[in-house]
Amino acid sequence: MAEVIFFIAAIGALAGAIGVVTLHNPFYSVLALVGHLISLAALFLLLRAEFLAAAQVIVYAGAVTVLYVFVVSYVGDGTVPLGRGGARLRVIAGLFIGMLFVELCIAMLGSGLKAIDGDGAPYVPGFGSPADIGEALLTKFQLPFQIASLLLLTATVGAVMLARRRDGGRALDDRPYVPGQYITPRSLFSGTLAEAVGRMRAPPEEPRQPAPVPAAAPAPRDGANPASGDDAGEEA
Template sequence: MAELFFFLAAAGVIAGALGTVLLRNAFYAVLALVVHLISLAALFLLLRAEFVAAAQVVVYAGAVMVLYLFVVAYVGGIDQPLSGAGTNLRGTSVLFAVVLLVEFCIAILGSGLSSIDTEGTGFFAGFGTPEQIGQLLLTKFLLAFEAASFLLLIAAVGAVILARRRSGLEDPREISVADLLRSSDGGTLSDEKERGSLAEAAGPPNR
């Protein structure tokens, strides 16, 4: 039964990944990615990592996919399929795919394929529990965990700045990033606005 479940989950992983890459409609590509992530959660269950499987479904197949669908619906990718405007990047994408394939081959070949015929690593109590995962993240993988959190923080701040730049400031009482930078040079926001209003009242300079 476990072997059948494994092959079904592996087929779902491969089919979802291929659908994500090959489907030209962005909405269907996101749905294929959902199938891929749920199939990955099934493989985590086979590895007795229940917490990772639950996090995969709740965080990625749930919250992140809802965000992706919202973005696709917002930019209008449902009715209009993706165009072939990025064909000039095809060579670069093939190069990155080859590099990623080599990296995967090195990782798989270095993981001890000779142990497939054996019984494998023994299962111990507490494997895959939130307590053990948290302990590993805060001890052995602390640097990688902090680097990933810092990267997410940078992405969040950048998204906020880009969104404010596009939409602008609707409320005149709101403070923009440029105003904050100008005020940090020694003046205050009220001084900047006062100088601007005085310059407007004086009119253009006489030549």
């Protein structure tokens, strides 16, 4: 059983990885990436690393790649195939692939392939469980964990800096966001049948004060205007 699942997942992972780089439509490339990631998660399950498998699916397949799909489906509609790139790009890509290959060779052959004859690591109950991983991250690998978080934080700050609106976010909606802006003041019987048949009128709202003219000319907008019951005003 385990062998069958292993081969299905391994074939899926390899096919997905090859599909990512060979498919011409970027949308299908990203879908192949999703297939690759899910196959990898299945391989993690076989290794009894359930938490890793779940994290793989939640973080990569469920969040990161969804954003790829977003971008690709908005930008590339499939009618424009990916370009083949210039000669210089091809040389650089070849160099990178060569370097990666040499690196992998060093890493694998450097170990002398001792593990081939071995039985592999024994399964320890509790290995790969969330508690186990949490303990490892917070004790033995505390420093790398923190550094990786810092890296992500840097990326997040960078993304916010790139994506922020230069006018401070006022372009879309000229009212700024006020916490609790959805809570509109209403009378007790507002929205009931009693109000509909006119038995419980909402108290008439006092006429609105005209907004004070801002003293300084460049002041962008007047007070916060926390959604003062528009609906109640119409009924009166």
